[in-house]
Amino acid sequence: MSIANEPRTRLPATAWAVLGLLSFGRELSGYDLKKWADSSLRFFYWSPAISQIYGELRRLEGLGYAETRTASQDELRNKRLYRITPAGRDALIDWLADAPYEPPMLKHGLLLRVWLGHLADPDRLREAIDEHIAHTESMLGELRSAREIAETSPEWAYPALVERWGERYYTSEQILATGLRDDLDAMESGD
Amino acid sequence: MSIANEPRTRLPATAWAVLGLLSFGRELSGYDLKKWADSSLRFFYWSPAISQIYGELRRLEGLGYAETRTASQDELRNKRLYRITPAGRDALIDWLADAPYEPPMLKHGLLLRVWLGHLADPDRLREAIDEHIAHTESMLGELRSAREIAETSPEWAYPALVERWGERYYTSEQILATGLRDDLDAMESGD
DNA sequence: GGGAGCATGTAACGGGTTACATGATTGG
């Protein structure tokens, strides 16, 4: 923890997420970061657009939280590799310690539609629920393979923890969705 | 369903949510809408800022989807009451029928922090998890009372359905969070 | 009298997406 708590510019969570990706110690390009976000952050947070990642990287560099390697150009010359700096690490540690709890934000379009069920075609509603179950299924598949990779090394212990949480989360999403469909059926036949 | 599918300006989901609030047939002010959103939409979607609601209402009015009563001023003169129009109803029905499935968006700050556990203080992490459980508990309380109200009239059948879903969702959030805490404990003692 | 809640709005700002533009490399 840095003792001098300068009037650090308050960064959006996205910036911390990107810096967090770098905090595992590897040198990565914006492109790499995007792919990785797609296969990790996406499941419980969200994956920023690639253009935004490039923007955040430049901001982080400006703050001295990340740097691009200048010395000894190697492999692909058109690839710009970022690495976290000690200052960046410190800032991230401070953020993790200080950031106040914020309730998760959920925007569940499916539920919005059910909520407006008095104006919807019941079959279309069921269709949407099924689509959602299918989507969740594929998320589960991706999560499972992500976890298999993460569990190969203790370095990924915390990500693996989160992936285990994710598998439970999406499993429960499925149960919830089938419950919703059942309730819908019951309501329409019963009433 | 309107047969003439004019090149309807694509509206953001927020606009449909606001129009949806009006679709239950009552005349409401922006202020009313905000309070209602806070106690319903918030649990599975999100509650727009009041300033945005005012903005959306003006847009909906411009599109002919909502109107403000001009005739016979009554009660409070400084209150502007909106009502859905038949065109607005039709547009909403079309949206419900046509809008493609979109996966729910989840931004779970707590999980982002756990994901970065290698840089976090384990006790601070547990603290955050507990805060989350407490928050969820209060959501559950609010949901339960919302459902009690909704179940008084068949008019609220679909909202009641969604509230039942919500209770299950937040209950499962709690289970998931305690599971996460247990995994965290196990990891730190076991390894 | 004064604070809490009711009620409506504007302006500035930033966050984030989409679309566009460009070009290198790899593999079928």
Add this chain to the structure above:
DNA sequence: CCAATCATGTAACCCGTTACATGCTCCC
């Protein structure tokens, strides 16, 4: 050779929030 993927970036745009401004009413 052509498509897919790798790779980086800019510009326009809009969504949504915060902060600000105003004023009324109710009740302690």
